[in-house]
Amino acid sequence: MSSMKLDPGGREVVLRTAATSIATQLGLVEATPPEAGDLHGALAEPRASFVTLTIEGELRGCCGTLTAVRPLLLDVWSNARASAFGDPRFPPLTEREWRSSSMEVSLLMPCERMVVASEQQLLLELVPGRDGLVLEWGGMRATFLPKVWEHVSGPRDFLRRLKEKAGLGADFWAADVQVWRYETEVMAAKHPATLDAAPAT
Numbered sequence: 001m002s003s004m005k006l007d008p009g010g011r012e013v014v015l016r017t018a019a020t021s022i023a024t025q026l027g028l029v030e031a032t033p034p035e036a037g038d039l040h041g042a043l044a045e046p047r048a049s050f051v052t053l054t055i056e057g058e059l060r061g062c063c064g065t066l067t068a069v070r071p072l073l074l075d076v077w078s079n080a081r082a083s084a085f086g087d088p089r090f091p092p093l094t095e096r097e098w099r100s101s102s103m104e105v106s107l108l109m110p111c112e113r114m115v116v117a118s119e120q121q122l123l124l125e126l127v128p129g130r131d132g133l134v135l136e137w138g139g140m141r142a143t144f145l146p147k148v149w150e151h152v153s154g155p156r157d158f159l160r161r162l163k164e165k166a167g168l169g170a171d172f173w174a175a176d177v178q179v180w181r182y183e184t185e186v187m188a189a190k191h192p193a194t195l196d197a198a199p200a201t
Contacts, residue, residue: 004109004185010042011187017073018051019195020103025081026095034073047077048108050145050184051083053093053101060101061087065113066134066143076105103192105113106145108132111180119173123155126181135162136181142166146184 006014008043023029036044048071050064065075080103081167084093093101111129111134116122125132142165144158152158160170 004042004107006042006107006185006187013043013103014073014076014107014139015103015187015189015192016195018076018103019189019192021077021080022084022093022098024192025085026032026093026098028098032140033077034071036071037070039073041050043073044071046070047075050106051080052104052106052145052147053078053083054104055097055100055102060097061090061093062145063087064106064108066108068108068110072107080105096199099193101192102188104147104186104188106147106186109183109185111182114179114181116179119159121152122179123159126155126158128155128158130183131181132184133158133162134182135159135166135168135174136178137166137168137172137174138166140166147186157196 017034020029020031021033024031046068048065048068050062052062053060061083063086064079069077070078084098114122114125116125129149130146132144132146134141142162143164144165148161149158154163163172164170
């Protein structure tokens with residue numbers, strides 16, 4: 001995991017890219033998505049990411065990808081915009097809300113398939129605070145980022161809520177449930193609206 005972590009300069013670029021994506025959609029700045037050919041090093045490598053927006057500690061949007069299919073900065077640009085304006089749980093973010101928002105960008109490490117014989121084995125193998133989890137069964141799929149551990153009482157509560165998010169019952173379990181875990185590198189901005197590019201002229 002350590003070899004995939006960004007240096008401080010890369011983390012700053014990631015946060016600024018996410019903020020600029022949102023500010024551009026709001027019409028506050030003029031900017032275009034990063035050009036893949038202009039990216040170098042870790043910022044050009046295919047990575048999966050999630051962008052989470054909150055206002056006064058309450059979720060205001062969270063969207064992302066689980067599979068690394070495009071350069072990191074392009075993934076962050078797209079997911080920031082989706083979190084602000086495309087999360088079906090919320091109306092599109094307004095400029096006023098953006099000024100009050102906090103933002104986290106989570107960069108995913110590669111998912112690890114977990115082979116478990118029972119729900120109890122899964123609960124024993126989960127590492128609270130570290131593991132994000134993807135659960136899939138019968139065409140239904142959901143994930144929780146490691147951040148969710150801060151809001152649950154333990155592994156059983158974490159898994160129960162994830163199953164409900166996937167559209168399954170809290171007590172559901174089947175032998176052919178598929179699960180993957182992953183770790184994240186998280187970078188946060190308390191006032192991301194101050195990170196965007198220069199105002200449009």
